[in-house]
Amino acid sequence: MRISSSYFSQRLASDYLRKQSDLSVTQGQLASGKKINRPSDDPAVSVVNSSLKQASSQFTQYERNSSFAEARLAIEETTLASVSNVLVRMKELALAVNNDTLSQNDNLAYLTEVKQQFAELLDYSNMTDANGDYLFAGNNVGSRPFVGKKDISYQGDDGIKDVQIGSGRTVASGDSGTDIFLRIRNGSNGLAISASDTNTGTGRIKSSTVFDKQVYQKHEYSVDFTSSSTYDVIDTTNGSVILSGQSYTPGTQIKFAGIETSISGSPQTGDSFSVKPSSNQDLFSTVNNFIDLLSNEPSSDAEKAQRKQKLDSFLRDLGQAFEHINSKRSAVGTRLVYIDNSRDENLSIKFQIDTTVSGFEDLDYAEAVTRMQSQLTSLEALQRSFSRIEGMNLFNLL
């Protein structure tokens, strides 16, 4: 083939430029450390990459969310533990008060301590988190949820804030004040018993149970003494008389409408005892009951019996509250464990994603350096051959 002198040089120049441009691509990769610098470098991978990067960034976000939820639940857990401690102390006090030989001074001391415990409880219920948001206000986090001095009212709502801690995984980052402090069942075994404040005898009603769930109707009942030895049982919900003119023997079981109870002591004519289904009683009312009973020193036997009766009720309500707070506390603990597990899983998924992304886009330096070496060699060969060939010209010999 004929070679045109000028085309020969042109061709050489364009070859040279191409090799230089290849070299500059390699150099660019070495400088950025990435083998993919624009979508066309590998369209399929660059798409997968951007999804993976977003996924990775989502997992980073889940980690942040988890830390937040963890911190908030940790505060709640500590607060509930403190509340639980207060209740334990309260129980000790109640048992001490149960002692018949209580001096007036002792009584006063106990009263002071219980009032202080009450204030402490109120503080815990109005606890705030790191942002200054009230822990137990539901979603109304900006205003103090439990207000009042003695009769406490709740200003929050039932809202619970869910936080996303994984893909498709949320965790409640708290509990509403309603759930923790208000929605506590009183009494025991689903029944709340009490003696009327106007009773004049020393009769006391003991703990009651539902022995026949089929018959039990969740109605309210009252046991009315028509004399010191006879009583009637009235369904106060519908006003019907269930038992009448029953003779009373202290301490024997009384059964009606699927309920089993017993009364001891010596009730007087007109005394009455009530048995109701358990209802929700807030923790502050429960403690207030204790404060009320400590505030009134009993003098007569009847008053002493009243006090015992109320103390019994209080202990039962306190027991319920203690169990309630601790079950909430263990639920919080479960959530913390859940967050912990999900965190571990998130981290390992994120690590896998990051590894994949790195495999896709990070440069293999060894390969790139080798490539650059071979490109340099070929460029050098081109330079040398050019100078040799250009020197070969017949005109030089003429």
Add this chain to the structure above:
Amino acid sequence: MPNILNTGISGLLASQRALATTSHNIVNANTDGFSRQRVNFVSRPAEISAVGYFGRGVQTTSIDRIQDDFVQTRLIATTSEQSRVSTYHEMIGRIDTMLAEQNSGLASNQANFFNAVQDLNTNPTSVGAKQSLINSGANLADRYNGLQAQFDALQTETNNRIHTTVADINSLAENIASLNNTIVRAGGIKGEKVPSDLLDQRDKQIAELAERISVTTIEQQNGSISVVVGKGLTMVANDKILELSEIADPTQPEKTQITLDGPQGPRIISDQLTGGALGGLLDFRREALDQSMNDLGRLATILADKFNEQHVQGITTAGDFGDNFFSQPNIIPSSSRNNTGTANVSVSLTDSTALTTSDYKLQYDGSNYTLSRLSDDTTFTGTGPFSVDGLTIDITGAASSGDSFLIRPTRKAAREFGMNISNINDIALASPIRSISPVSNLGTGEISPPTVVDSTNTALTNSVEIVFDDPTSTYSVVDTSTSTTLASGVTYQKGDDISFQGWKVQIFAEPDPGDKFIVEFNANGIGDNSNGQLLSDLQNALLVDGTSNLLDGYGSFISRVGSSTRQAKINDDSMTALLQEAEESRASVSGVNLDEEAISLTRYQQSYQASAQVISAAENLFQTLLGAVNR
């Protein structure tokens, strides 16, 4: 007997001519488009004598231009195609670079935006988290606007390049026409005397024209060349040319179109102009640029539409319903400048997840409208309104036959995408309603948080009580705000949807008779993130075509551009190789080889010297004769 002197002189003249041509070749070795020339000799007719024929010397018959029509045609075709693919590659490469994540930052900004939503969900009352959501929303809008601005700049650049290219095409055509004229007057290509250098010049002009548009040449009898460009458009015939001009597109003024003056005024012929840089630019604009702007715009439209749709369902800390979070891009159809009717077309978005990236054309034929989806030429015929691909197209007023409208639902969205709210107090993170289970309830029944089904229901935020009857197998529903009984004696099924007045809830477990549940306005719910959670869910919702989430939608857009660029690069590389080969073929035939010319130079120099010797010999003979006579 021949004259030796004359023979010698003929040799001198022939060698001189050959030397002239050789030196012409040598000095033009680096002239673009030059074809090497060769001198042809024949021996002069011999003289007859008694002993036979005596030669009478040499004569120059012609100076040939060494050239191969086939090679030249291939070179022209390859030049056009290479120039087209290389221009296309260069332009689409710009989009490719623009969309590289380190440059565009769209994907990371979008991830940041949704992360900010989640940050706020975990800290609904944090002023910092609110501000950061507003900021990252603004950053995201900024990225969309920025990319769109770059697309706009590319559009302008494309127009400018079309403008210069068209001017070049016109002036090249002008040059070819005038060379045609000169060549015809110089005697054309027939006969002995070929104006080689003029032909080289004309070929060079044609090659330059081919770089700008596809060219076919037809050689005429008189030596002129007719030039046909694009799809059969005769631009040059003899010394006449048809001049191309430009106008702004009648329906899309931001686009330059190319026209040809005809009897009915200028006629748009852009579609007929193929190949060359101009073809590359037009292809790029049609296939890559328009498509990319629509792709980007669709993502902006979907994000704005869906985020707004959810945001207005929530309430702010002040208890007001949310406003649009992003500004909602408008779809404004453009009517052709040639329309004569009074019809007005309005387009509204009804379902952004059904949006396509296509443009639509609406045409009136005197009785019916035809709506065509330009991506696949699907047509819908009727009198309107049309409901197509998530759009509702309403027509008011009367159109004249032949009127047309262009609807580009997503074209401007990325430009108009922006923040609609800027105050942190306008973020609507809370649900407008909440459910309450009063502590007086004795049963174990629980109520779920309410879900807003229809935020436009005027009674949505009324207080509603769900009260269980005795027995609890049924319940009744009362709106206590208006004291209306909404339903009574409804059978209770655990976990069933209970839907009233734009919301729904579920009740679980065992309520007691008389237990009630309340759904009411979410007063003071400043810590509520219910609506925020739904906003955050949009990140992974399948919103694009109903099959992929926003990021994957963006990913497939990038991948389309990436693949096209890659394909364009492959085409460019292979066409460049083909062009190189075509140039090499031409160079091999017509190019000057200096070594070859050096040999010719020596050869003709020697022959010149030898011819001179012949003359000197003839003179010696003559002197010898004279000496003999004088003696």
